[in-house]
Amino acid sequence: MATTDPSRTSETATTRTITLDANEAVARVAYRLNEVIAIYPITPASPMGESVDACSQRGLANLWGDVPSVVEMQSEAGAAGAIHGALQTGALATTFTASQGLLLMLPNMFKIAGELTAGVIHVAARSVATHALSIFGDHSDVMAVRSSGYAMLCATNPQEAQDFALIAQSAGLRGRLPVLHFFDGFRTSHEIRRVEPLDDDTYRALVDPELVEAHRARGLTPDRPVVRGTAQNPDVFFQAREAVSPYYAAFPSVVARAMERFAESTGRRYRLFDYVGHPEAERVVVLMGSGSDTARETIEHLVASGERVGGVIVRLFRPFDTRAFVDAIPKTARHVAVLDRTKEPGAPGEPLYQDVVTALAEEQPRDQRPDVIGGRYGLSSKEFTPAMLTAVFRELERDRPRNHFTVGITDDTSGSSLDWDRGMRIDTDPDVVRAVFFGLGSDGTVGANKQTIKIIGERTGDHVQGYFVYDSKKAGAVTVSHLRFGPRPIRSAYLIEDGTADFVGVHNTRFLERYEVFRHARPGATVLLNSPWEPTEVLARLPRELRQEATVKQLEIWTVDANGIAAEAGLGRRINTVMQACFFELSDVMPKDDALAAIRASIRKTYGKRGDHVVEQNLAALDASIAGLKRVPMETTSNGNAPRSPFVAADAPQFVRDVTAQILAGRGDELPVGAMPVDGTFPTGTARFEKRGIATEVPEWDRDLCIQCAKCAIVCPHAAIRLKVFEPAALENAPTEFESAEFRGSEFRGSDLQDVRTTIQVAPDDCTGCELCVHVCPAKDKSDPRHKAIDMTAVAPRLERERRNFEFFLEIPELDRTVIDPSSVRGSQMLEPLFEFSGACGGCGETPYLKLLTQLFGDRLLVANATGCSSIYGGNLPTTPWTTNAEGRGPAWSNSLFEDAAEFGLGFRLTLDEQRANATRMLQQMSRIVGDELAREILASEQHDEADYREQRVRIAELRARLKAFDSPEARHLDSVAESLVRKSTWVVGGDGWAYDIGFGGLDHALASGRDINILVLDTEVYSNTGGQMSKSTPRAAVAKFAAAGKPNAKKDIGMIAMAHDHVYVAQIAMGASDKQTVRALVEADRYPGPSLIIAYSHCIAHGIHMADGMVHQKLAVDCGHWPLYRYDPSRQDRGENPLQLDSRAPRIRFERFAERESRFHMLTRSHPKTAKRLQAQTQKDIDARWNVLRQMAEMKFDEEKKR
Amino acid sequence: MTSLASRYLGLELRSPLVPSASPLSRELDDIKTMEDCGAGAIVLYSLFEEQIRNDTAAFYAHKDQGSLSHGEATDYLPEPDSYAIGPHEYLDHIAAAKSAIDIPLIASLNADHVGTWVEYADLCARAGADALELNIYKLAMDPTESGTEVEQEYVDIVREVAKSTSLPVTVKIGPYFSSLGHTSRKLVSAGAAGLVLFNRFYQPDIDLEELEVVPDLKLSNPYESRLAMRWIALLCGRVDCSLAATTGVQSGHDALKLIAAGADVILLASELIRHGIDRLAAIESEMVTWLEENEYESLDQLRGSMSHRTCPDPSAFERTNYMKALLRYM
The missing domain is CATH 3.40.50.970 (Thiamin diphosphate (ThDP)-binding fold, Pyr/PP domains)
Structure with missing residues (x-):
């Protein structure tokens, strides 16, 4: 039974604005306007699917009083097929996607457009994976489908995304074209702003019932049978393809009319190409998406400074109305720069640039045409700031401006980049409050900030903006919230810049050591630090760099023991209420009493569902917060604070020091093009240099109690507790506190190892404190069963000792693999893990399997990894947990896509098999040259165990040494494939979303191939x-x-x-x-x-x-x-x-x-x-x-x- | 047929047999079956103070894990639209049960100290409960807390609850008081309309292999009813409230003995869990048969006849009987 969403009604009736991000805004419209919605998760579009699914589950009605059918498909290809079918049978149907998902929809998009079928796909535009996957925003996905025949409408911010969702559907129905409605992933999809919602009158004004009926009437039905989707021959296909042309010719005016009707209903006016700036501008930029808001803000600033500049914001990118575009540019424009948020390697220019050049060539007489240059910006959510746009305008002033430039990076390879004034700031309106918060993922900071935005947006009438930057890690993740509040619309679609924040919240003292937490603060800014320290202690505890910055900027620092207050109130580590209250107290963003009342109301609303007790806990924390706030006395002289420790050890490899360390320090934006590998290839073994130190308690080993079962080591998701077995001589230079015990086993194969010792050692900076090891430890103290062979104890008092111990532990030589029985639990844990310190969640259930895989076969392992958790904690920069042994061997890893891991891995296998066959044939041919006995032994090796592998490696090394003596093509050929004669272990790894759904066809086929391929499904x-x-x-x-x-x-x-x-x-x-x-x-x-x-x-x-x-x-x-x-x-x-x-x-x-x-x-x-x-x-x-x-x-x- | 009519907490019951708080009353169908099998009233399973306090906290602690921490996932479980937190689910259950049966329904709250949960007493009334059983399950573990303080906590709980609701409140207590009679009177003064004797403190076991303390629920046996029998006999007429006997009733004979000691109603759980709800009808039948065979006109004729007031040898419930019992073994 359909019901009406009460919250929606009250919004329109009482509050004229709501605060939400573009995903939510678009999902609401899409839900109201459709009957069938096919969904499939993909970042950053997933929240749209989740939102409509939640509405459907609640039985909310669409515009016609029905509950839309929301169906999750097995892939985006499936979703596209489903909406194609739904549209063809007359339903109003939609879907949401991004990036590779959109590419999977492409075949159906050609069909849907070719059949002149109205239906909207909403896209949170995201980078298409090339040299690397990136979840962040640019236009490479939507540009990759621009030839499909879909109209393409681009929104700039959450308000427009909501409005364009309606305009797209309205125009599509009237013009009979499908529309791809897109907006920038994350920057717009996840940015919270104040939005004026749509009411039913607007919906009805824009969606003509007759057009809906006409769409329905075109649906396939046995009552009026037709065939559609025929196969055509050379005689007529061409003509039939041209038959759609009038619809494309007419569509821009259809969209323009829809925009006019929308303006009449809402007062918000859009055009196909909106111009902003000086009416007689000489220099004009052209762009679309979230950068347009930044452009508008910058252009207004420059015009106010007396510059004749302007910008064209592209709304309807396809069909590209060349006349309307040219009309939008002032006649005075002499220089035009087109900014594309995508890269099309090898093309004469990026897509929008090419369209602009074509439009001007076709519509402007040659002597009136401005000069046009094109450039790239903002790939994968790279920041795009007023300074960068200003650099583009400066470039247009030059006699010979650089074409095909880049802006926002330093390109020291091709020299394409424009330099920009890194100190330029225009976001300086004193009426705007800018606040930056550093939080831990688990502490509730982001949730509190979202509440704060809501409170301010809905209670003060101020404009608000919230954008959240997340970590690549899942355990101990850091979040940085960027909030702006002000009386006028906020168009700064970029992070709060250095030196401009009025308020900085530092919600954990750990950040002081690792991040430049004061960089955003303007002189005189307020800093709120959550610390257990007395105010007089705080300055002395800051690293030297922060202390100096605090002094130079004359920061007003406050401290509150939020963890103590939250714990006292029973809230555990959730410090959000405390920090939120202190923010309102210190920021003056609204009257304090109003703020407190609003927080109280917010607590009741947010936590009411969780029970009265939780509400009371939060209210108690709130009451204690303000009283706990203490100002830090600022001393003008430094007392010699220690400088911040380097991010990686001095003896780290050069790449790690030059590149990885920069990324770890948050300075990745400053790395030039030349610092990057050209093909996405990175060294492994880098996670070990990222000492995150996120655990407050780590396991402590009691060697006397330990039964040496190795269960702690096998379950550890982060390889942070390890077992090693070694001969006593290895202890010669051991630190005095290093502990070992007599090894209780004797399972060594053919070895005379005697008096062997063992140690179970924790990596104190790499442990996440998940406690999995302690929970599986079976060895309890008989007199005090609470004490086990592994207990969690505070890391702080032991940190330096355990660091020394772990360092020494790593230096102890690994036991010869050939003497270990790998098929026992303890045996497997005597083998060196080659997967360590990943960014997976604390206590992750997947990574213990991967780590075990590397212990068993790591030195001959190839991994084809499906996209998902395992590809993120396995391959998301800055570091990778896959590593090597002392011989330099270790897993070789790659991620192709989400859907094709099995086929990708099968490809590995095919190569290995082919190379092995090749090498075998060559070796047989050259056996006399390289030595019959050696060749025979190599070819006869069955390679069942570690001893076999070692012997074969020795033989192959000998073979290659002998081949060097022969300078023939055959010898070089055999040399290049000789290593394939050591058996490799090929594993395809992925989650159940891949194995059961999107990749199932490939998985099934890989299994059916009969090849020696192993598939590990990490089934959550x-x-x-x-x-x-x-x-x-x-x-x-x-x-x-x-x-x-x-x-x-x-x-x-x-x-x-x-x-x-x-x-x-x-x-x-x-x-x-x-x-x-x-x-x-x-x-x-x-x-x-x-x-x-x-x-x-x-x-x-x-x-x-x-x-x-x-x-x-x-x-x-x-x-x-x-x-x-x-x-x-x-x-x-x-x-x-x-x-x-x-x-x-x-x-x-x-x-x-x-x-x-x-x-x-x-x-x-x-x-x-x-x-x-x-x-x-x-x-x-x-x-x-x-x-x-x-x-x-x-x-x-x-x-x-x-x-x- | 001999009338089994009984009164408890001011409620008129057709039978003294009342299923006590147990998982059996979680299902509406089972509640209806209880009525069909002759239950005089039904005590619903207990809503625990901890449940009121922690139920959702635990759920949301799990749900909040990893939320708003990573760009790809806002959270990892859907936000429930109509998540019935423990207490609300309980109130809904009261309402549903009440509309399904005609016999009195007694809600049950289990607590060990005064807190905000007290408001649920009145919410139970509004949901339709006819009375409230307050199960004070307190283990006095704090060695710095005196017996007086422990008793005062009981009294405070009863007072707060009785004050917060118009429902008659019956209090389920354990036997471990220095002066049970005195405590009982204090509880009645604080507002108790009835006493349920006695709570069983479930005793955990030790797993020697794992060196762990493990919960272990054993169903009651008839011998355990002796403790309640003695104290009901001793309290009958000495406290101005209803008396309910619980623990160990497996047959009509067991029930009749407790009635004879002075119990107004008999609460059963173990027997019904062990053999099914329809044991109610069988026990009732056993009671009726015995009463008719022994020519009782009504259950009231038997009720309290063996209490300290009227039994032939009141000292049998007292210390002298201990000596007699020991002598039998000598």
Whole structure:
């Protein structure tokens, strides 16, 4: 039953403005105007899909009183196909996407446009992955689809994004063209501003019912059958393609009329090309997107300074109305610079530049044409500031301005870049309050700032702007909030610049050591520091650089013990209320009493749903906040504060010192083009230099209690607690506090190692403090069972000691791999991890598997990584956790796309196989030359274990040495492929979103190929990286984004599908339930000569669990039968054995006992109890049935007769 | 048929058999079954003070993990539109149960000190409850807290709750008081309309293999009813309130003994969990059979007949009986 959104009604009735970002603004319009919405998550467009899904779940109605069908598809290609079908049958249909997602929609976009079908795709424009993936904003995606036939309408800010969402649909229906409505990813999609909402009168004024009916009437129906989508031949295709031309010719005026009608209804007037600036401008820039707001602000400033400059803001990019464009430029313009937010390598110019050149050539007499240059700016959300735009205007003043320039970077390679005045500031209006906040992801800073924006925007009538910069890391993430408030519209679509902030909030003392937290502050600015320190201590604790800056800028520093106040109030680490109250107290952004009343109301509204107790806790914190605020006395003389420590050690490799360290220090913007690799290739082993020190407590080892089971090491997501086994001589130069114990094992192969010792050592600066190791440690003190062999203890008193110990630990030589049995848990942990210190969440359930992979096969490992969490914590700059051993060998890693990891990895395998065959053939041919015996040994090597690999490497080294003596093409050829004769372990890695949904076709094909390829699915049962959207792996009865009312269908059994191939090794593993089985399955998969699929249960924050208990949850998942452990080895059939071995027992607890421990299930019990009960009961049936099938399969007899 | 009519907290009941607070009352269907099987009233499962305080806090602590920390994900679980936090779900359940049955419905709050949860007493009334059982489940663990202070905490809780609601409040207590009779009177003075004797403090176990303390819920047995039987017999007529017996009732005979000791109603849980809700009807039948065989006209005729006031040998409930019991083993 459809209902009307009450909040929407009240907004329009009472408050004329709301504060929200473009994603939310667009989603509201799209929801109101459509009947079918196909969605698929992709950053930065995901929130639009989430928003419409939430509306649909709540039963909100669209403009016609119906609840739109919102359906999540398996990929953007699927979403495009679905809306194509919906449009073709007469529905109003839409979707949202970005970047690679848009590219996946391209084939359907040609079809939809070719069929003259009105429908809007809303795009949060984002970089297309090239040399690297980037989630940030530019126009490379939308420009890549500009030939599809979609009209393209570009919005500048959240207000326009909302308005254009309606104008796009209105014009599309009238002009019969599909419209791609786009706005800049993050800068606009995620920027919060005050927006005037649309009311139903405006919707109705713009969406003509007759046009909707006409659209519907064109839908396919057996009642009026037609065929559409025929195949055509050379005789008519061309003519038929030209038949659409009149529609494109007419469309600009259709859009212009829609804009006029919109203006009549709302008072907000847009044109196809809006001109801003001096009416007789001589120099004009042309651009579109969020940079246009900055351009407008800058141009107004320059015109006020007496300059004759102007700018054309492009709204309708396709169809490009050349006449309207030329008309928009003042006749006085002599020099035009076109700014493209994309790069089209090899083209004579970027797309907008080319259009402008063409338009002027076609519409202007030669002698009246201005000179035109083009340039690139703002790729991947690179800042675009007034100073940069001013540099463009300065360039236009030159006699021979540089064409095809770049602005915003230093291009020391091609010399394309314009220099800009880094000290220029125009965002200096004293009526505007600028505030910057450094927060920790977990402390509530961003949430508080969003509330602050709301309070100010809705209570003072001021214009507001909020933009949030996030970290690449998931554990210990840092957020930087940029807020502006002022009486006039804010058009500064760039971060708050250095030296301009009135207020700086530093919400954690850790930032003082790592970041230039005062750089944004203007002279005399107010700084609020959350610290436990007395005011008189603060200055002395600042690094020298900050102390000096504070003195020079005469900052007014205040401190409050927000952590203490929050803890006292029972809020844990959530310091948001305290810091928000102090901000209002110090900033004078609104009267203090009003602010306090507003915060109180906000607390009641925000936390009311969480219970009265939570409201009271926050109110108590609020009351204590102001009283806890203390001003720091400023002394004019320095007391010799120590300078900030360097970001990386002095002995780090040069690239790390020159490039990585700059990025770590927040100075990546200053790196020139020449500092960057030309092809996206980076060294591995860099995470070790990023000492983040985010844990306050780290594990401490009790060697006497330890039973040396190595469970702590195997579960550690960050390789921050490690086990090493070594001979006593290794301790010769050990620090005095370095601890070791007699090694209790004897599992060394063919070795006479004696009196061996072992150490379990923590990496104090790399540990995230997740406690996973402590929770799995089985060794308890018999007299005091609270004390285990691993306890969490405060890091501060031990930091220097543990640093020395860890440094020494790393210097201890690794044990010879050939003497270790890798198939045992402890054996696996004696091997060096080549995946360390990733940026994954504290307690991550995925990374222990990857780390184990590198311990087992790291020195011969190739990884093809699907996009997702694992590609982000594995490959997001500035550092990578993939590393090398002392010999320089280690995993080679690459990420292609989200959808193609299996095919990408299969490509690796094909190359390796080809090179191996090639090398084999060449070696056979050259055996006499290189030596028959050596050739025979190389070719006969079966390479089953570490000893085999070592011997083969020695042989290959010998072969290559011998080949050097022969200067022939054949010798060089064999030399170039000789290493392929050492067997490589090829692994495809990705999450369930990839494996079950978008990449399933490729995964299935890779398995079917029969090649020796291994696939590891890190199964979190949701799309984790984009925020927990449902995948086909999501269990029935769980809630997830896009399944807020609980997933009604059962989880896809991908293991069973793989087993149906018959030649695929399949294992389902869960480290928390059986680490032994996990190790065994990975070892077997590598040894299996065909394709392998390992499905690894990976607990995740999206499950709504306490992450320290992650391994307990894994065990529960197995115990209840939700995640049975098994290995399916087809080669066992050759030995007359059943290929399927069940590695877990029959379900021992009911599913509901597992479900009640995880919020993803429990939430449904709370929100939809009947549905939860029904779905959980059904899930129990699923479990029982699946176990029954597995059991029967495992019990089947495979005797001698059945040998294959 | 002999009448089983009883009065409890001013409510008229057709039978003294009342299912006590347990998971059995979580489902509406089961509540209806209880009525169909002859329950005189129903005590709903308990709403815990901790639930009121922490239920959503725990949920949101999980939900908030990682939120607003990373550019790609605002958060990781959907914001529930109608998330029924524990207390609200409970109030909804009261309303639903009340409309499904005709017999009195008694809500149950479980707490150990005064707090904001007290307001839920009145919310239970508004949701339709006919009475309130206040389960004060307090383990006096603080060695610096005196017995007087512990008792005062009980009294304060009862006073606050009774003050906040018009519902009759019955108080479920444990037996561990220096002077149970005196404490009982104080509770009645503070506003208690009834006493439920006794709470069982569930005793955790120790797992020697894992060196862990583990929760272990054992269902009650008939022997455990003796403690309540004695104290009901001793308090009957000495405190001005209803008396309910709970723990260990497995048969009609068990129930009748407690009635004879002076109980107004018999609360059952373990037996129903163990053998199903329809045991209610069987127990009632056993009671009726015995009463008819022994020519009782009504249950009231039996009620309190074996209390200290009227039993043939009141000292049997007292210290002298201890000596007698010991002598039997000598």
